[in-house]
Amino acid sequence: MAMSKEMGGTHAESHDTHGGAEHAHGEPHEPVFVGERRKQLDELLTRYPTKMAVLLPALWMVQEDRGWVSEAGMAEVAEVLSLTPAYVKGVVTFYTMYHQHPVGKHFIQVCTTSPCNVCGAEDVVHAFLEHTKCGELGVTSEDGKFTVIEVECLGACGFATPVMINSDFIESVTPEKVPDLLSKLT
Amino acid sequence: MGYPHAPHPRETTVLSKYFGDRDAIGLDGWRKRGGYVAFEKALGMTPAEIVGVVKDSGLRGRGGAGFPTGLKWSFMKPGDGKPHYLCCNADESEPGTFKDREIMRWTPHALIEGCAIGAYAIGAETAYIYIRGEFTEPLERMEAAVREARAAGVIGPNAMGTGKRVDVWVHKGAGAYICGEETALMNSLEGRRGNPRIKPPFPAVAGVFGQPTTINNVETLAAVPHILNNGAEWYKKMARADNPKSTGTKLWSVCGNIARPGNYEVEMGFPFKDFLYDLCGGPPPGRKFKAVIPGGSSVPIMNMEEAEAALMDYEGMVAKGSMLGSAGCIVIDDAQCMVKQIARLARFYAHESCAQCTQCREGTAWATKIMERIEAGEGTMADLDTLLEIGDNMTGKTICVLSDSCAVPIASGIQKWRDEFEAHIKGKRCPFRAAAAA
Ligand SMILES: Cc1cc2nc3c(=O)[nH]c(=O)nc-3n(C[C@H](O)[C@H](O)[C@H](O)COP(=O)(O)O)c2cc1C
Ligand code: FES
Numbered sequence: 239m240a241m242s243k244e245m246g247g248t249h250a251e252s253h254d255t256h257g258g259a260e261h262a263h264g265e266p267h268e269p270v271f272v273g274e275r276r277k278q279l280d281e282l283l284t285r286y287p288t289k290m291a292v293l294l295p296a297l298w299m300v301q302e303d304r305g306w307v308s309e310a311g312m313a314e315v316a317e318v319l320s321l322t323p324a325y326v327k328g329v330v331t332f333y334t335m336y337h338q339h340p341v342g343k344h345f346i347q348v349c350t351t352s353p354c355n356v357c358g359a360e361d362v363v364h365a366f367l368e369h370t371k372c373g374e375l376g377v378t379s380e381d382g383k384f385t386v387i388e389v390e391c392l393g394a395c396g397f398a399t400p401v402m403i404n405s406d407f408i409e410s411v412t413p414e415k416v417p418d419l420l421s422k423l424t
Numbered sequence: 425m426g427y428p429h430a431p432h433p434r435e436t437t438v439l440s441k442y443f444g445d446r447d448a449i450g451l452d453g454w455r456k457r458g459g460y461v462a463f464e465k466a467l468g469m470t471p472a473e474i475v476g477v478v479k480d481s482g483l484r485g486r487g488g489a490g491f492p493t494g495l496k497w498s499f500m501k502p503g504d505g506k507p508h509y510l511c512c513n514a515d516e517s518e519p520g521t522f523k524d525r526e527i528m529r530w531t532p533h534a535l536i537e538g539c540a541i542g543a544y545a546i547g548a549e550t551a552y553i554y555i556r557g558e559f560t561e562p563l564e565r566m567e568a569a570v571r572e573a574r575a576a577g578v579i580g581p582n583a584m585g586t587g588k589r590v591d592v593w594v595h596k597g598a599g600a601y602i603c604g605e606e607t608a609l610m611n612s613l614e615g616r617r618g619n620p621r622i623k624p625p626f627p628a629v630a631g632v633f634g635q636p637t638t639i640n641n642v643e644t645l646a647a648v649p650h651i652l653n654n655g656a657e658w659y660k661k662m663a664r665a666d667n668p669k670s671t672g673t674k675l676w677s678v679c680g681n682i683a684r685p686g687n688y689e690v691e692m693g694f695p696f697k698d699f700l701y702d703l704c705g706g707p708p709p710g711r712k713f714k715a716v717i718p719g720g721s722s723v724p725i726m727n728m729e730e731a732e733a734a735l736m737d738y739e740g741m742v743a744k745g746s747m748l749g750s751a752g753c754i755v756i757d758d759a760q761c762m763v764k765q766i767a768r769l770a771r772f773y774a775h776e777s778c779a780q781c782t783q784c785r786e787g788t789a790w791a792t793k794i795m796e797r798i799e800a801g802e803g804t805m806a807d808l809d810t811l812l813e814i815g816d817n818m819t820g821k822t823i824c825v826l827s828d829s830c831a832v833p834i835a836s837g838i839q840k841w842r843d844e845f846e847a848h849i850k851g852k853r854c855p856f857r858a859a860a861a862a
Contacts, residue, residue, distance in 0.1 A: 285550075285593045287507070287633050293615030294598055298557075319615075332617040332778075335557045335599030347558075351519045352721065352768045353679040353754045390601065390772050391519040391721075392558050395679035395752070396686045397428075405560045 267310030270300050271318050279318065289319045293329055297336055306337035334389075342378040342385035344423050346370070347402040348411075351391040357398035358412070363388055365413035366401075369420050383423070427526055427687045432703045436662065438650050438673045439643065440689040443530045449565060451572045454533040460578055462649035466541045467586045471502045474545040478648060480656035482663070482671035487513050487604075487641030488720065488750045490738045493648075499628035500636055502547025509637045510543040510551035511613065512645055514566075515597055515604035517556055518720035519772060520752030523675040523687050524642035528555070528562035531646070532569035538645030540579055540590045541652065546638050549589040553642075554609050556597045566594045601776035605824045606639040608778065619780045620824035643675055663737070664693030670737030674751055678704050681711060681757035692737040699736060700755070711757040715841075719749020721769050722829035725836035761856035762841040763848050766833050767795035773830035784827035787818035791834060798845060801853035808838055808845060 271279050278299070282292045296319060300311040312326040319326075330336045337345075346366055350359040363386070367373055370384035378385045394400040397409035401419075408419065427443040442448035448457055466474055479494025500508055512535065516524040527535055539551040555563050570592055574580045583590040595613055597603050603612045607621035610632040631637020651659050651672075663671045670692040676699070679685045683705030690699065700706065700713070707713050716731040717723060724746045726734070734744040741748045756765060774788035791814050797803050815831035822828070838845060847855045 285591070288614065290615035291613060291633075294612065295596065297598070298596060329615065329617055333557075333598035333600050350768070351772050352765045353520050355768050356680050356754075356756055356760050356765060389558075390775055391517055393516045393525055393556060394522050395520055395754070396522055396677055398679065398685070402558060402560075407558070407560050 267308065267314065269314055270303050270311065271296075271314065275299055275303070290321060293319060293321070293326065294333075297326075297330060301336060306340050308338075340378075342372075343383050344385075344403055346384060346386045347389040347392075348386065349390070349392045349394075349398075349400050350388045351395075353391070353395035354398040354400070359399040361413045362399045362401065362411055362416065365416040366420075369416050384420075427530075429684055429686055432688070434694075434698070434703060435689050436673050436691050437689050439527060439531075439534070439646050439675055440687060443526050443687065445530065448531055449529075449569075451533060451569070451576055451578070454531070458653070459533050460537055460584075462652040463537050463540050463578070464584055465652055466544055467584055467588060471545045471547055474541065474652070477656050478545070478651060481651045481659040482656075482668065483644065483647055483651060483659065484670070484738065485641055486643035486647075486674070486751070488518065488722070490748065493640065493644055496628070496638060496640070497542070497546050499626070500546035500548075500638055504547075504636070507550070507633075507635050508546055508548035509632050509635055510539060510546060510548045511606070511609060511632060511637060511639045512539050512542075512551060512553040512642060513604060513606065513609060513639055514553050514555040514559070514562070514642045515601075515609060516559070516642070517601040517604050517776075518722060518750045518752055519769070520677060520679055520717060520720045520754040521750040522677045522679070523751065525559060525562055526687050527642050527646050527675075528559070528566050532562075532565045533573065534646045534649065535566070535642055536569055536573050536579065536592050538648045539592050540583065541648050542638070542640060542645050543590050543592070544588065546636075548638075550591045550593070552593050552595050552613055552632075554595045554597060554603070554613055556603075557599050563594065563596055570594055600778075601772075602778045602824070602826060605826070608824070609639065610637065617778070619778050622823055647672060662691040664735065664740075667693060667735075667737060667739055669739055670748075674736065674748075676736070676751045676753055678753045678755065680755040681708055681713075681760065682706070682755040683708060690736060693740060694736045696734040696736050696740075697732040700731070704755075707755075707757050711759055713755060714758045714760065715756040715762065717746075717754040717756075717833070718751070719747045720752035721754065721772065722825070722832060723747040723749040725766075725833055725840065727840050759856070761799070761854055762837055762844045763795070763799045764854065764856070766837040767792065767799045769833050770795045770830055773826060777826060777830075781822035781827065783818050783821045784830075787814050787827055788830045790814055791818070791830060795834065798848050799854060801848055801851065803845075803849045805846070805849055807849070808842075812838060 296315045313323045316323045316326045348363045366386045372379045372386050392400045401408045401411045447453040475497045483493045484490045543551040581589050600618045602608045603618040605620045608618040612618040627637040660671045676688050716726045730744040738748045770792040774792040777784045777788045779785040818827040818831045
């Protein structure tokens with residue numbers, strides 16, 4: 239959104255990603271909305287008076303199945319919901335949780351907003367950067383396993399510092415706990 | 425209860441009574457604890473009767489603005505021939521706030537029941553619960569509870585066997601603080617970018633899908649079944665004797681530099697000093713409290729003199745220069761640098777600005793740059809005036825109040841901790857960082 243790259247914004251969408259090359263852009267797109275997924279989509283369509291309302295859920299399905307939302311994925315969503323690809327892209331780029339590039343197998347989000355910040359969240363970020371060997375925020379580790387980003391308030395401020403690893407939500411993470419957390423990820 | 429701690433004897437646990445109780449999560453367990461009795465009762469009342477009880481109770485919105493809930497519901501006109509919608513705001517992204525999360529994790533059926541009653545009362549057949557995408561566990565529990573309630577016929581096309589349709593659906597957000605603003609939430613639900621809309625038209629006239637809509641916070645809706653079960657008089661009594669404008673119990677999320685962070689539920693008007701020192705255990709060992717942001721990051725920052733004299737209700741917080749807001753209480757101790765933390769808040773708003781209004785897009789980014797410059801020891805005294813001037817231009821001029829919210833902590837900071845700002849500027853470095861390095 240508003241914060242530009244030169245200010246070091248923490249957008250997932252603005253990251254340069256190294257590694258994860260097997261998902262290179264432009265590879266042929268396998269349709270997502272077939273079989274079970276198509277049924278799920280059709281059921282969702284009954285819940286809303288417009289097709290467009292299913293856009294966010296449909297994008298979530300693409301990300302769950304493919305790990306990120308490619309241009310081809312956006313085009314497929316546009317097709318099934320009778321929208322234009324440009325419209326879909328406009329929506330995708332608004333939200334921080336849709337990955338517009340492949341990310342590491344384990345996508346690690348650490349909250350550093352003030353309530354967590356006063357409890358030492360920045361040290362947690364440094365511990366992740368060091369132990370994943372990512373080195374830098376938003377950069378995927380050489381082995382393609384990890385990407386670490388800072389995020390804004392995760393809505394669990396009393397459990398500082400909350401960290402999300404893919405869809406796992408982990409409370410009360412301290413720098414000391416980081417090596418152990420990482421060792422459980424394969 | 426002071427979740428994740430045992431309840432303190434001075435808490436009044438209504439909404440939080442079953443936090444931490446795994447048996448309360450499922451439908452059977454919830455029914456054993458009195459679940460869905462209020463919904464059954466509601467279905468036997470007219471919508472106007474329900475709105476009347478909620479009005480009498482004095483319940484006000486728990487999402488931040490404190491708007492009277494019964495009055496909001498009365499703007500909806502059941503039977504006007506249009507589809508009506510209820511949107512439950514479960515976007516909970518205001519820094520410091522994490523109470524709706526616990527309601528959804530531990531008592532998902534309490535929220536479904538509140539939504540079902542609310543929907544019926546405003547003449548809606550559909551309620552959408554919009555949950556922020558990061559809340560993976562609350563999302564799972566809410567979705568499971570909705571499936572269970574539908575399968576049992578509690579909600580759905582023939583709710584409680586009355587022939588009335590009350591659908592409740594969970595909708596997952598995708599990462600954007602602004603989608604907690606009610607009109608942005610409606611846009612997001614419709615499958616659009618989450619930009620706030622210009623009001624009027626107000627949601628009760630043309631809301632989601634262009635139809636009459638009511639938006640309520642999770643905690644607001646979760647309180648409704650208790651009000652129907654116990655009566656408006658019971659709810660109204662939980663207030664200060666000299667302030668009938670704030671009623672009921674309130675969940676407070678407490679975080680930052682405090683001995684026992686967590687959620688606490690107290691009656692309106694509770695003394696803030698007792699709350700901070702007795703219930704929450706005071707500052708961490710060896711530290712002193714310096715500042716409190718009582719209502720989520722968007723409200724003015726209190727110094728300890730103000731905080732210790734405040735009473736915890738809508739009017740009590742205003743009387744001491746702040747606001748109840750979302751009751752996300754952020755405590756900052758004497759080891760923290762106010763300039764750094766205010767700069768971090770400014771960065772939050774800059775990141776979350778939807779960039780629709782110029783004053784907000786430019787103002788939040790510019791204010792962040794200056795704050796970070798001062799924090800790095802590169803600021804000038806003129807920067808303080810510039811910050812206040814930018815703040816003025818960011819206040820009251822935009823479609824929603826995100827812009828105002830960025831200006832608020834900066835203004836409080838310069839007003840109440842000017843010495844810290846000046847120490848950064850004159851010493852050309854952060855005194856806290858220098859002390860830590862020494
Ligand atoms: C920038 C911004 C963010 C907001 N975020 C939330 C939120 O996360 N949850 C919420 O319930 N209300 C939030 N609100 C307030 C809503 O706009 C709205 O007032 C509220 O959901 C109404 O419900 P209530 O009357 O039950 O409080 C936000 C408002 C603004 C301006
Ligand atoms: S500030 Fe970290 S979860 Fe809220």
